[in-house]
Amino acid sequence: MPATTWSRHHILSLADFTTTEYDTVLQTAASFREVLSRRTKKVPTLQGQVVANLFFEPSTRTRSSFEIAAKRLSADTLNFASATSSITKGETILDTAKTYLAMGTDIMVIRHQQAGVPHAIAQEMDRLGVKVSVLNAGDGQHEHPSQGLLDLFTICTLLEPNAPRLELLKGKKIAIVGDILHSRVARSNIWSLTATDAELHLAAPPTLLPKLFAGCGQDRPGKLFIHWNLEPALEDADFVMTLRLQKERMTAHLLPSLREYHHLFGITRSKLQLCKSHVKVLHPGPVNRGVEISSDLMDDPEFSLIQNQVTSGVAVRMALLYLIGSGKIT
Numbered sequence: 001m002p003a004t005t006w007s008r009h010h011i012l013s014l015a016d017f018t019t020t021e022y023d024t025v026l027q028t029a030a031s032f033r034e035v036l037s038r039r040t041k042k043v044p045t046l047q048g049q050v051v052a053n054l055f056f057e058p059s060t061r062t063r064s065s066f067e068i069a070a071k072r073l074s075a076d077t078l079n080f081a082s083a084t085s086s087i088t089k090g091e092t093i094l095d096t097a098k099t100y101l102a103m104g105t106d107i108m109v110i111r112h113q114q115a116g117v118p119h120a121i122a123q124e125m126d127r128l129g130v131k132v133s134v135l136n137a138g139d140g141q142h143e144h145p146s147q148g149l150l151d152l153f154t155i156c157t158l159l160e161p162n163a164p165r166l167e168l169l170k171g172k173k174i175a176i177v178g179d180i181l182h183s184r185v186a187r188s189n190i191w192s193l194t195a196t197d198a199e200l201h202l203a204a205p206p207t208l209l210p211k212l213f214a215g216c217g218q219d220r221p222g223k224l225f226i227h228w229n230l231e232p233a234l235e236d237a238d239f240v241m242t243l244r245l246q247k248e249r250m251t252a253h254l255l256p257s258l259r260e261y262h263h264l265f266g267i268t269r270s271k272l273q274l275c276k277s278h279v280k281v282l283h284p285g286p287v288n289r290g291v292e293i294s295s296d297l298m299d300d301p302e303f304s305l306i307q308n309q310v311t312s313g314v315a316v317r318m319a320l321l322y323l324i325g326s327g328k329i330t
Helices: 019-036 061-072 093-102 117-128 145-159 184-193 211-215 258-265 306-328
Strands: 050-055 076-081 107-112 133-139 173-177 199-203 223-227 239-242 280-282
Touching: 019 061, 019 145, 019 306, 050 061, 050 093, 061 076, 061 107, 061 133, 061 145, 061 306, 076 093, 093 107, 093 117, 107 117, 107 306, 117 133, 133 145, 133 306, 145 184, 145 280, 145 306, 173 184, 184 199, 211 223, 280 306
Parallel strands: 050 076, 050 107, 107 133, 173 199, 173 239, 199 223, 239 280
Antiparallel strands: none
């Protein structure tokens, strides 16, 4: 592992991440990616520690990758399922967290449909004076830090596989297309991708991209642009990230139809002709095939980095657990 001076106890947001912290995560994840390529993929780094995955809403990629990341670091894991927990009997979220604390949990990975829940649990752990770290695995429409970091890692390792670092994004144009209004992934990526001198272009229908996003990323090294049509966002883009339409979060009729959305904002081969010839496409998943992206493009390794993102997720989440967990080793 690279030498680090990591001091962050919780990972709740990327809004205040420093360049040094981004580079530390990227370099540590690169080391773990090498570990994952070995025949023996487990290291004893967090042996004896307990990682509790407290997921209060459904997840496939994030939950599974945090679980395998913890196991690759030799930690013990506890997996919480809301539907079969005492939450259904009236227990509060904080009392649930305290129950896992009493079981000896060292790191809590929290996902919740309401923004702020991981922060509230982190504040309670701090109030109690315990050395339990909290990692935000997605809270409402607020943020999804580990997804933002694995997207960054996926891009940077493509640009320079052996030395991923934030400065590689300088001068790059990155487009994020889709349901930005409801996307915690978009919010985390806005913070990470404007942390250096890159151009970030957001594109969506006005109902899914309010004007308030124009104020995001102010006083950041990177430049942020918003578009209510697709073409200017794609023109000469190096990377295009398309986002899922989160119909479960939509409380109003925000789109005329899925067919119309795909016609105007769905990513297809023909639309990528506006981009640079080496353009790559990302999607945090799950994907609505034929809506956000054409099915053939999604499966084409010449353009698609979607499976790379899933693979990157394990290495990045190993890095995050290692960074906040290594300080607990005595």
